Amino acid sequence: MTAGISVIGLTKTYGDHTVLDDLHLTFAAGKIHGLLGANGTGKTTLMSLMSRHTFPTRGSVLLDDREFGEDPRQAQRLCFVRENQLYNDAFKVRDVLRIAPDFYPKWDAATTTRLVDRFRLPPATVVKKLSRGQRSALAIVLALGSRADFTFLDEPYLGLDPGARETFYEELIRSYGAQPRTIIMSTHLVDEAAPLLEEVVVLNQGRVALQAPLEEAEALALTLSGPTTSLDRWLQEHPDHPSLTRRTLGPTATVTTLGPLSDAESASASQAQLRVTSTSLQGLVAALGNSNHEVA
């Protein structure tokens, strides 16, 4: 049995636009996964399909090895508050929080109360009138409060100031520590969110460009820089280390590539007057997004 959420041959097309292309992926249970990649690569679509807000063109989604739809109780195990979530026009913040426990059997009232307070959410305000940041805060309250087995967070920080984001990160870890569950979070603030993650998935143009534990993913990203001619010669001699992105400056060039380098490769790079530095995860995500490279 594969505990977690799996997608098998998942394809989603809108008209003749293919958003997700024959995706095979498993998000292991009980971990915090980062879902990364440029805009328009299918992150939100994937989350919508996994949480059954929309239906696949082809392929299937398995929850703990069982296909969606076999058991209606599966829906209660999922929580996905969309980035542009619609609420009843008349609902105030307190109404949303009052009915939420009906949808989420594991509702955590204590956490919810603390979060509303920390985010200074006004309970008597109509949700429609909340600011962008307040809407994000409400989505976070619902997502963490649900304690759903599979919780999806889609760029949960939009409109939140740095202080509120810190609060969110702290509360996410606190809530997850108290009750480990599968959390899948998309974010563009990669380096800020990376320490929260255990696993990383990078999507590029509807396909999986990389899936790896955080530390492996972080060790993958390298930059090589030095004299352009010797850099090019080194790259030609080492086809295992593709050039994902490239910038030149006078007679020198800088290339983002995939590591790790063996001792012999490091030695040959330094002999060629090349400087090897590690790149942040954000740099790797950006480079994969600009290169269409898939890590086998």
Place this chain on the structure above:
Amino acid sequence: MIDGPRPIFVELADAIADDILVGTYPPDAQVPSTNELAAHHRINPATAGKALNRLVDEGLLVKRRGLGMFVADNAPELLRKRRLDDFEAQFIAPLRTEAQRLGISYAELHALLDKDHS
């Protein structure tokens, strides 16, 4: 050699080791739990757990089932010995290399080392 940040769990393990070395956590003291460390540093609990396990593997912490992790009796001694062993490679070798690059003679280097000591 690659310059760059080390994995978070290594950084965290070293920070706790520093605290053990200077006596912030003396022998037999309890160190924070995985979840406490994770919430405090806003890092994944698995990462915090790796840091603690690294210190257990190194003999600096001991697990007491159901209670938590405690500083081993000989941890400060072990740490001091290990760091003394690493001292030359970690600090003296780069000092020599940079001095050579700058053309500082050993005599000048000695003089620099003595300067703030007197």
